[in-house]
Amino acid sequence: SRGDAAKGKVIAEQVCAACHGADGNSVASANPSLAGQHAQYLESQLKAFKSGQRNDPIMMGMSAALSDADMKNVAEYFSTQKLKARQASDKTLLPAGQKLYKAGNPVTRIPACMACHGPAGKGFPAQYPALGSQHAAYIVKQLNDFKAGTMRKNSVMADVAMRMSDADMKAVAEYISGL
Ligand code: HEM
Ligand code: HEM
The missing domain is CATH 1.10.760.10 (Cytochrome c-like domain)
Structure with missing residues (x-):
């Protein structure tokens, strides 16, 4: 309901x-x-x-x-409120962030974020949160929290975040914030 x-x-x-x-x-x-x-x-x-x-x-x-x-x-x-579009603040990170978001990284075995969070960052109701236009600093903190597993426990996202470097997190967060 x-x-x-x-x-x-x-x-x-x-x-x-x-x-x-x-x-x-x-x-x-x-x-x-x-x-x-x-x-x-x-x-x-x-x-x-x-x-x-x-x-x-x-x-x-x-x-x-x-x-x-x-x-x-x-x-x-x-x-039911309307999310305001945001511009990524550090545009130099966008190519690397976009690549990770859309294709992941087969070498470090990071899956494509898009698979669960959608090509436009809108997620899927009841399953996966929307990420688009979120603050980059908030996104980076959540990825670190999933990685550490103390503040936030989620086995799916822990498995993603543990494969990510600080640079990966920063780049993908900038890309997401501009989606
Ligand atoms: C949650 C990022 C890949 C499933 C989140 C959150 C972030 C995030 C920032 C927290 C959102 C918030 O607090 O509002 C990413 C990034 C990915 C990625 C950057 C790629 C590198 C995936 C994949 C899956 C997935 C591939 C599915 C297999 C989920 C789920 C949650 C979540 C289920 C909710 C966790 C909970 O309830 O605490 N993701 N994600 N994500 N993501 Fe991802
Ligand atoms: C996170 C709801 C009041 C500060 C969140 C999240 C929800 C939420 C749902 C998680 C969002 C996500 O995962 O994407 C609410 C509601 C409130 C409320 C319904 C009123 C009843 C406040 C207030 C503050 C605050 C008054 C500041 C004093 C925060 C912070 C986070 C957060 C800092 C991020 C926590 C983290 O890093 O994991 N809130 N909130 N909230 N909220 Fe609130």
Whole structure:
């Protein structure tokens, strides 16, 4: 069942707006944009923060106050907001980033990100999050968190991130931020 976006909007404006923007387009690069993200993914992450499975001190505090219904409603609200397009800030990294995103690297056995996150970075509902127009710094932090496995545990993404160098992460994040 879908959440109630009108109820979710009240929570978003009162609680989440300071960091994620009232319309889900965040300004600070540590805070992910949530606009246009798949509702099921947003809900799953809020549950993961609440249970401590995804470890972030700020979001563990924020999610503790949310009921299951609140999570569904606020996820529905942000998913229906329009994501603003972003330009990659370091264009020199785009060729390497694009290559990794679209084709992976057979030598280091990095799979193509596109296979799961889609050619335009829109992901697939219920399975894979959208990445396009996300802050590059946020993307790099998530890849490092998957690699370390302490802040964020996901076996699929851990297997991808453990094959990536810092330079790979930076390049692919710049490419993704401009998608
Ligand atoms: C991450 C939702 C309030 C700071 C996230 C994510 C979600 C979310 C779904 C994960 C996004 C993803 O995986 O792409 C919400 C909701 C809020 C709220 C529904 C209101 C109820 C806040 C506030 C702050 C904040 C007020 C700042 C004080 C962050 C940060 C992250 C994050 C820094 C990234 C954590 C990391 O690096 O893993 N939030 N948020 N959020 N949020 Fe919030
Ligand atoms: C999540 C990047 C390849 C499946 C993520 C996230 C990032 C990312 C940054 C977190 C999104 C957020 O916090 O909003 C990448 C990059 C890839 C890649 C750069 C290529 C180098 C793949 C592939 C698969 C995949 C090939 C599938 C086999 C997933 C899944 C999640 C995810 C299932 C959600 C994990 C969770 O629930 O915590 N990816 N990805 N990714 N990715 Fe990838």
